[in-house]
Amino acid sequence: MKTSDWKQEFREALTGWYREEKRDLPWRHTRNPYHIWISEVMLQQTRVDTVIPYYARFTERFSDMKELAYAPEEELMKMWEGLGYYSRARNLQSSVREAYETYGEVPADPEKFGKLKGVGPYTEGAVMSIAYGIPAPAVDGNVMRVLSRILLIEEDIAKPKTRRLFEEAVMELIDREDPSSFNQGMMELGAVICTPRRPKCLLCPVRDFCGAYHEGREEELPVKSKKKKQQSFPQTVIALRDPEGRWLMEQRPEEGLLAGMWQFPTAETADPEEAVRIISGRHRLTVGPIEEAVRFRHVFTHRIWEVTAYAASVPDRGTPADRSGWFRPEEFDMLTLPNPTKKVRAALGL
């Protein structure tokens, strides 16, 4: 068998399987490049089942580029609330605005599209191939896992430079008649068959082409170095209620973790007395006796919060610092609240 024939048979086996067996997902019902762009950004580091309801709401509210381009940021963040990695939403909006004003559409040019904020190598290839049929590589974690097994590639896929190796491999293999089905087929295969643990090789449409399967090494690949575990940080929350039933909320800084989101007053200490001193000083107010409401751990990718939340009354509102305000529980829904804050809110029965 000649090498070129092997590649062609691989392509046909993969795209044929994909066209027959692909899951019925919302973004596979549209050819709207803008909607496909939205789906790819939402799917960055996020599971399909999590994205589905967000995608439905988001594309309904911001049905075309103009709607999103000029939407109020608060509304944008409210639609993204709970999905995580919030800079994705802000970058998406600014890039949709730029594309709309510059091209009037999603540019069908990888060079132009890839320059937009929030569009990295993966998203560039995914949107260009799926929306426009352009043969560009869309290398995500699935593709690196699948190809490392098929081609017996032993480079560490945790290392940034390794991705380029896989992009070159994809360009050698990609189906130029249907780059969309090829790229999505690779990812679909990784998602449902060629899984990280216990891959279902007996159901695999391309196992005849798989080096790892032939050598019985499918569980050994890919090679991936582990990341170091996260550091823990104490977070003491002092939820403060005024005599009229309003609660003090603070808005986090515009940059960094949970940027711009709202939370109950919080101090980075394990000592509740110290937290009261810090927060009462910050807002120039007097805090009554505190009562513990809830204690939990919140795990981020790179750090862990050990949260202890207390509630207390204040006789008057003092002098609130910048980026803070008093709100009734019904008004909380106007604010963008990160999950840790939602947990505290639930514990307080608000």
Add this chain to the structure above:
DNA sequence: AACTCGTGGGA
């Protein structure tokens, strides 16, 4: 290159 940036699910 290494670090930052969320969340929820599964083994």
Add this chain to the structure above:
DNA sequence: TTCCCAAGAGT
């Protein structure tokens, strides 16, 4: 519980 992870990108 603990760990890894899931269609990554910005700095």
